[in-house]
Amino acid sequence: MAxxxxSLVTASLCVSQFVVTYANSCITAALPTIAVELNISDANIQxxxxxxxxxxGGFLxxxxxxxxxxxKKRMQLVGLAWSLIWALVAVxxxxxxxxxxxxxxxxxxAAIGIPAALGIxxxxxxxxxxxNAAISFFGAMNPLGAVSGIILGAVFTQTVGWRYMFFVPLALEALALVVGALSIPASVDHHLQNPVKSEESSLEGTSQEQDVDNGGSQTKGRVNGLGAVLITAGFTLLTFALAGGPVAPDSYKTSYIIAAFLLAALSLIAYVLLEFKFAKNPLVPRTxxxxxxxxxxxxxALVVQMSFFSLATYxxxxxxxxxxxxxxxxxxxxxxxxxxxxxVATLSGYIFTHVRNLFALIVFGSCLLAAxxxxxxxxxxxxxYWVHPFPxxxxxxxxxxLIFxxxxxxxxxxxxxxxxxxxGAMFNTCVQLGQALTLSIAVAVVSTATDGYADPTSPQALAAGYGRVLLMDCGFAVAAGLLACFEWVRSARTGAAGPTSARKDEDVVLGESNDEGVVEGK
Incomplete structure (x- = not known):
């Protein structure tokens, strides 16, 4: 591919990731104003x-x-078009x-498009x-989108009005939709027209017979419907319970929050039993x-996101x-x-190519995040600001x-x-669950830390509470580093540096494609 x-495809995919974090952060800065204009109560403001x-998180x-x-191309474009329509509705x-x-x-x-974007x-x-450089730039859209959302959300809210902040994702998604439709090659989905041979199609080189028994790559057009319902319901209910608990009338003791946790647990347990014991076409390949x-x-991924997202929020x-x-x-x-x-994203292509053991970078990044x-x-x-917050x-x-x-x-x-x-969907699901889980814990930490103050809402009390949360985040970062050390040692003992690239299958699809989407090897 030229x-x-x-570059055009990469840019359109990065824009889709940027918009996800922008949309979620811009509204945070505008919530107090939105609550007044739309008459939203304090209990429902979040x-x-x-x-x-x-x-x-529920549909990834x-x-x-x-x-x-x-x-992947079809779902990426559908996701952009769907988000564009609803950004206009938000206006x-x-x-x-x-x-x-x-x-x-x-x-x-976002759930429709982001997994496909990462795959493309x-x-x-x-x-x-x-x-490596492209995936790093894709990842850099997370902090860039979040910061842009916070700044532009505040700017629009204090000037022309909060509704205008939704025109940013609307315009970017329209641009990415057009560019993606014209530039993303059909060859990214070549395996759907010409399924790869059995020895190349499954994870870790399992045979086609093993693939059926063990749940490897699926046959084109087949999705385990019951498994899809169970895991979607499970993650949706779990995210709802974790995110909704802090704003519920009686916090996590609220009856509907308890019910959501129980139903989520039942759904996910049923999903695991179905997928690992009975399903011939598991939603997530067992291999x-x-x-x-x-x-x-x-x-x-879970604990790192718990650390960084909580730090950024607080x-x-x-x-x-x-x-x-x-x-x-x-x-x-x-x-x-x-x-x-x-x-960091600009340098990542060079760094990740020359540092062969990425677990070393994860450990180093965990040390920086903990510090x-x-x-x-x-x-x-x-x-x-220059003494503590800035560094x-x-x-x-x-x-x-580095870690992400x-x-x-x-x-x-x-x-x-x-x-x-x-x-990519499993990775992002862990990220989303990390966000919901860390905020639910942080609320309890702040409440406990400020209870001893005459005025729990005073700057002094809140500084103590937020400080306790950030020290908790330090612990999550250390946990990520310890997990990386464990995997580093394990891979060194077994002679493999963790998960390795599926090279054979890449060679099938990474050739040039003609106008009909047929791959031509280089």
Whole structure:
């Protein structure tokens, strides 16, 4: 594929990832104003964010498998178009319910498109260095989108109005939709027209007979319907319970939150039994979990996101409620994150190509992230931004980018192209669950830390509470580093550096494609 075309595809895919984090963060800065205009109660003020998270986290696995079975390009474009429509609906929202539905549908659009985007990204780049750089830039869209959302959300809210902030994803998604439709080659879904041979199609080189028995790559167009219902219901209910618990009338003791947890547990247990014991076409190939180190990689993704997302969230609270700054001034403090994230992403292609053991980078990144949390966690009411927050933010984004991109590369390149959308979906599901889980824990931590103060909402009390949360985040970062060390030692003993790339299958699809989408080898 021509370099210009590859660059266009990469840019359109990165835009789709940027929009996801932008949409989820811009509304955070605007929520107080939105609540007043739409008459949203304090108890329901978080529901636009929660609605997005529920739809996104709950449907990732389902649409990841659908993308692998029915076409990554098709699902990427459908996801963009769907999100575009509902971004427009959000602009014209007239009440709380309309806004909640619009945000939930944008989350659904992200769940449709993001797994496919990550799968396409890993397929169109034919060299290790370009693939690593592309996946790193894709990952850099997370902090860049989040910071842009916080800043632009504050700017629009304080100037022309909060509704205008939704025109940003609307315009970007329209552009990415057109560029993607014209530039994404049909060869990214070549395995659907010409299924790869048995020895190349399954994870870790299992035979076609083993693939049926053990749940390897599926036959084109076949999805385990019951498994899809169970895992979607399970993750949706779990995300709802974790995210909705802190804002429920009686917190996690609320009856519907308890019911959601129980139903989520039952759904996920039933899914595991069905997929691992009975299903001939499992939603997630059973061999996916048999790849050496894969469960630990998913666990690392969970705890790393718990650390970084909580840090970013409570840093925002710290600036606004401890330093008593305006939303816009607080947002500007995050500019270094965007700049540093872009620098790390730019260098990542070189770094990841020359550092052969990515577990070393994960351990190093975990140390940086833990140090960032510890530094910021000791900040007080009178602490200068340049003494604690600034170095904490710089170290945090550097460490997070190294970890996140290393994990992305490890997970995506460990499976053949026919399974990369579902691999990306599982990775992003762990990320979403990490976000919901860490915020639910953080609420309890802040409450406990501020109970001893005469005024629990005073800057001094909140500084103590937020500091306790950041020290908790330090522990999550250390846990990620320990998991990486464990896998590093395990892989050294077995002579394999964790999950390895599925090279054979890549060779089938990474040739040039003609206008009919038929792959022509180089």
């Amino acid at each position: 370099p210009t075309r590859t 529901w636009p964010i929660i609605a997005f998270s529920i739809a996104y 696995v389902l649409f990841g498998r659908i993308a692998d079975q029915f076409g 014209f929202s007239r009440n709380e319910i309309m806004l909640d539905i619009a945000m939930a549908m944008q989350g659904l659009g 990204m890993s397929v169109i780049h034919t060299t290790e260095q370009s693939r 996916f979990w048999k790849i050496p180190g894969m469960p630990l990689l998913m666990a690392m 840093c925002t609270f710290f600036f606004q409620r401890v330093y008593l700054e305006t939303p816009l001034t607080a947002a500007l403090h995050f500019v270094p994150i965007a700049i540093m994230g872009f620098i 960032a949390c510890a530094i910021f966690g000791t900040a007080g009411v009178d602490t200068s 904490g933010l710089i170290l945090s984004v550097t460490g997070f980018e 991109n290393s994990l992305s590369i490890k997970i995506i390149t460990a499976v053949p192209p026919s399974d990369r959308a579902i691999a």
